[in-house]
Amino acid sequence: MPQAKIVVLTTGGTIASSLDPSGRYRSGALSGEALMQHVQLPTGAGPLVEVRSILQKPSNAITLEDLLEIRRHCLVLVADPCVTGVVVTHGTDTLEETACFLDFTLPAHFPVVITGAQRAPHESGTDAYRNLADAVQVAGNKQAGGLGVVVVFNQSIFAARDVRKVSSFQLDGFAAPASGYVGYVDGCRVGIRQGPWRRGSYLNPEGPLPRVDIVPAYLDADAGLVESVLDGGTSGLVIDALGRGHVPPSWVDPIARACGAGVAVVVVSSCLRGPVHPTYEFSGSLADLASVGAIPVSDLSARKARLALALLLATPSQEDLASRFRTLTA
DSSP: OOOOEEEEEEEEEEGGGGOOSSSSSTOOOHHHHHHTOOOOSSSSOOOOOEEEEEEEEEEGGOHHHHHHHHHHHHHHHOOOTTEEEEEEOSSSSSSHHHHHHHHHOTTTSSOOOEOOOOOOOTTTTTOOHHHHHHHHHTTGGGGGTOOOOEEETTTTTEETTTTTEEESSOOOEEEEEOOOOSEEETTEEEOOOOOOOSSSOOOOOOOOOOOOOEOOOOOOOOOOHHHHHHHHTSSEEEEEEBBTBBOGGGGGHHHHHHHHHTTTEEEEOOOOSOOOOOOSSSSSSSSHHTTTOOOOOOOOOOHHHHHHHHHHHHHSSOOOHHHHHHHHHO
């Protein structure tokens, strides 16, 4: 009978960086095997740990095609009865996006844990090895099944949909401002304090993901920003709106034209906490945008809503897009 194993998929990032002759860090220089040589796991009978390096790049260079490739590897491992969990190491710049993408597209019963590092392995006080060891422990813990994809960082466990990068350099670089952490890792102990809601189904995109763009709203922002994105041939648009879902009044007409032309337009809040809501009646309010066909979406950041929209557009369904978003984010 083959022994159970956890598979670590490495993709590069700070956690796999080494010092460049320039004195700066070369992200993704270390292979997964080289990284795991320094990770100390708890002693005792546990699953084997197998390492597979699938990408070697900084996370600012991760593409939609890369996300589909990472998902493909995960699906193969989900189907392997010997594999009890998966860890994905990743650069922190876009870690939250990859985590959320996988949460949208993988079954919830199978533990998938994403981690990275704020300090490179060669730095004093690096968090690379600690975060990776903690992630392996969580992936091998029975309580992790059913949580969906989670992010393990600085001894904390976060739901993929809620986690945000909150510091560019400190070790507590990730948090979930709206919901808090799911649990923690204390030495050899994994404590799950709450479970994120996860639906039974997941998205199964067909073919390449379509282009979806993000346009941030801000004081007196020119409507030409929206128009230029639409002229570029996008399939979908996410408005990173003010407050409860508001934009400058001049944006309403180009958004209405986009909706009329069949471009999917989604409105989210740029705030760290709180949903969009049609509370107000004025030009540029969420009620105004919804009246011309824009779709309000709560509880997703703009970057995550972009991936959700791309996935929904690439996944055939008889339901209308607004209903599918409600199912996805309920």
